[in-house]
Amino acid sequence: MLRKQNRLAAAMLAPATVLIGVFILVPMLLTIWLSFQNWSTQTGFETARFVGVQNFVDIFSNSSIGRDFKTALVNTAIYTVLSVVLILPLSVVLGLLVHQKLAPGGVFLRTVLFSTYMVPMIAVALVFSKLYSPTEGPINQILGWFFIPPQPWLSSPKTALVSVVLLNVWQQVGYFTVLAVAGLTQIPDSLYEAARIDGARAIERFWAITLPLLGNTLLFSAVIAIINSVQVFEPVALITQGGPIDSTNVLTYHIRRVGIERAQGGLGSAMAVTLMLALIVTIVAVFAFARSREART
Amino acid sequence: MHLLRTFARAAGTLAVLASSTALVQAADVSFLTHWAPDTVAKLEAAAKTYSESHPDTKITVRAVPFGDLLTTLRSSGGGADGATIAGIYDAWLPDLVKDKLVAPVPDAMAADTKSNWPAGVIGAASIGGTLYGIPNEIDVYALNYNKKLFADAGITAPPKTWDELLADAEKLTDKSKGQQGFGLINSWAAGVLHPFSSLLVSNGGDLVVDGKPTLDSKAATETFNLYETLVKKGYSDPAMGTSDANTTGPFLDNFVSEKTGMIIMANWWESALKSGMGDKFADIATAPIPVGPSGDKARSISYSWMTVVNAKAPADEQKAAWDFLNWLNGPSSGPNGASAMGDILMSMGILPSRTSDGAAFADRLNSDPFLKGYTETLANAKGFPVVLGGQEFSEALQKTLEALQFGQLSAADAQSQAQSDATEILTRAAQ
Numbered sequence: 001m002l003r004k005q006n007r008l009a010a011a012m013l014a015p016a017t018v019l020i021g022v023f024i025l026v027p028m029l030l031t032i033w034l035s036f037q038n039w040s041t042q043t044g045f046e047t048a049r050f051v052g053v054q055n056f057v058d059i060f061s062n063s064s065i066g067r068d069f070k071t072a073l074v075n076t077a078i079y080t081v082l083s084v085v086l087i088l089p090l091s092v093v094l095g096l097l098v099h100q101k102l103a104p105g106g107v108f109l110r111t112v113l114f115s116t117y118m119v120p121m122i123a124v125a126l127v128f129s130k131l132y133s134p135t136e137g138p139i140n141q142i143l144g145w146f147f148i149p150p151q152p153w154l155s156s157p158k159t160a161l162v163s164v165v166l167l168n169v170w171q172q173v174g175y176f177t178v179l180a181v182a183g184l185t186q187i188p189d190s191l192y193e194a195a196r197i198d199g200a201r202a203i204e205r206f207w208a209i210t211l212p213l214l215g216n217t218l219l220f221s222a223v224i225a226i227i228n229s230v231q232v233f234e235p236v237a238l239i240t241q242g243g244p245i246d247s248t249n250v251l252t253y254h255i256r257r258v259g260i261e262r263a264q265g266g267l268g269s270a271m272a273v274t275l276m277l278a279l280i281v282t283i284v285a286v287f288a289f290a291r292s293r294e295a296r297t
Numbered sequence: 298m299h300l301l302r303t304f305a306r307a308a309g310t311l312a313v314l315a316s317s318t319a320l321v322q323a324a325d326v327s328f329l330t331h332w333a334p335d336t337v338a339k340l341e342a343a344a345k346t347y348s349e350s351h352p353d354t355k356i357t358v359r360a361v362p363f364g365d366l367l368t369t370l371r372s373s374g375g376g377a378d379g380a381t382i383a384g385i386y387d388a389w390l391p392d393l394v395k396d397k398l399v400a401p402v403p404d405a406m407a408a409d410t411k412s413n414w415p416a417g418v419i420g421a422a423s424i425g426g427t428l429y430g431i432p433n434e435i436d437v438y439a440l441n442y443n444k445k446l447f448a449d450a451g452i453t454a455p456p457k458t459w460d461e462l463l464a465d466a467e468k469l470t471d472k473s474k475g476q477q478g479f480g481l482i483n484s485w486a487a488g489v490l491h492p493f494s495s496l497l498v499s500n501g502g503d504l505v506v507d508g509k510p511t512l513d514s515k516a517a518t519e520t521f522n523l524y525e526t527l528v529k530k531g532y533s534d535p536a537m538g539t540s541d542a543n544t545t546g547p548f549l550d551n552f553v554s555e556k557t558g559m560i561i562m563a564n565w566w567e568s569a570l571k572s573g574m575g576d577k578f579a580d581i582a583t584a585p586i587p588v589g590p591s592g593d594k595a596r597s598i599s600y601s602w603m604t605v606v607n608a609k610a611p612a613d614e615q616k617a618a619w620d621f622l623n624w625l626n627g628p629s630s631g632p633n634g635a636s637a638m639g640d641i642l643m644s645m646g647i648l649p650s651r652t653s654d655g656a657a658f659a660d661r662l663n664s665d666p667f668l669k670g671y672t673e674t675l676a677n678a679k680g681f682p683v684v685l686g687g688q689e690f691s692e693a694l695q696k697t698l699e700a701l702q703f704g705q706l707s708a709a710d711a712q713s714q715a716q717s718d719a720t721e722i723l724t725r726a727a728q
Binding site (some may be wrong): 040041042043054063064065068118129133134135136152154155156157160237239240241242243244246255259260262 | 365366367368371372386392396398439475484485533536537538539541542546547550551552556594687692693696699700703705718721722
């Protein structure tokens, strides 16, 4: 009976397992294998030549390959940290504004916020590239009304990456606000009621009830925000092309440049594997941090 | 028996119909380009004209931004289902040939092409003596300047030497108006490299000689120093020189809106200037690249584009593609003995490279003062180096020059890094 059940379970799991194997595991294993090869993406796999860990040595060396990769890695890390640090608190604040019942317009505000997430990136890129124009851009004109000098935005290596982060925050914050609202609706009103009876002020209720009970939602949001940020590609490809001086060159864009434009498949795969490992380590660290906080409380 | 005969007749008729259908739908040729929509419309019109006399060939045109052209070509264009024809920049050719993505020009057509195009352009479209593409446009760099801004600054003639360039740039720079004397471009490899290379060759130097980088020469030292001076003295503001994926953006906006006094650019941006400036385009003039302290005469950099055929496309598709290219670039497809390709290029202000096109458009080239400045420069232009690893070399030098523009590297450090990167990249690519 048990054996029959096992066979049935295996038969039912097989289609999904095969699909996952073919479309996820095989490409991942292939990328890992290619990261140890010297291979042009324009030729068949049979032309790949084993080079050991040379590709990994190269991408961390002081040559132009290594310099470019390390710059892209650091840019991706900065982009991710800034995006998460800005998006999560903003999503909670906006979520509280949308969720509150004291003033009308919550649903309208939620719709407006979420609409930015639905705008195609090509449209966002076109609009923002004009908004950020140093000489004729509306943002600098508005800053001028407050006697703030014009900013170079995308035209300076010092501000270009932050400008792309702000664009990302503008587009993504609505989605994360909806997640925060979903988390807020899960918190029982009775807890707030009890806290109010005990004389807790609004700010105390936020720190003692809202934030701790939003923990799981924020953990989920953080993981999604990190993955989205690490995979950033479109705004860079559409607006900055990684410049000026590689200041917005992020890893996905750089891997595309190396692996496809220059056809250096082995190097590109080594970069992709490193990115995957970095992402795994980061996500595991986030979960470990969340677990340790949970254990303390 | 009757039934059998009827069946045989029907089968015969079907076979004839099928074979004639196959003849009518002999080849489906796709053309990948980076041209703007109005130019694509002209190419489509030419393809339509060709199809009228060649109903067996269907030609479709696909356009992508310049920044995506090489990636598109490599990721999909090189496969059997990719574009049959692609317009490519000559610097990409060695790597595409190495990866066997482009087919050699058929012998008869190659002989005809070699006799109808200048030897330098044929050289840029050939690897190891084999011709791989039909050259079309040739681009050359020159100094563009705004006559009105020059007059306002009390300058009567364009600079002929680097000393004059610096003196004029100083007079043209007015930070209170947000005006820079000399425009430098960033965030676009060719936009960074080609003006630098033009100044370098006009100073007697070269980027690459016999496949080896020569960025450690005295001429290069002086060119790096010139850039440092332009930036340090504030005559060039790098924040005004950013380009986007379509090779437009602030660097173009600032020249069009009279915020940049001088800039080194290629002839092909004439159409962008005209559409951006309207009547004010009359204020724009062209002059040779100023000569550096180690140079003997005004020189410049030229590069060419060509159409290549996908080596992995089916044989009949390749044959149809070559036949179309032969017609498109031939002397009977355009007006007054010009090729249809030449006509399309001239509509963008681009110089066609076919010798007979130069003659067919001579009147227009001579009567257009903007283009005339470029055609006069062409005689003393050096071809941009076409080497294996050219794209990676270009991108590495671009970053170094941008770091110099933004003050992150000194001229000496930039020169040292440029030479070291170029040596490493070209050596690795040649292996």
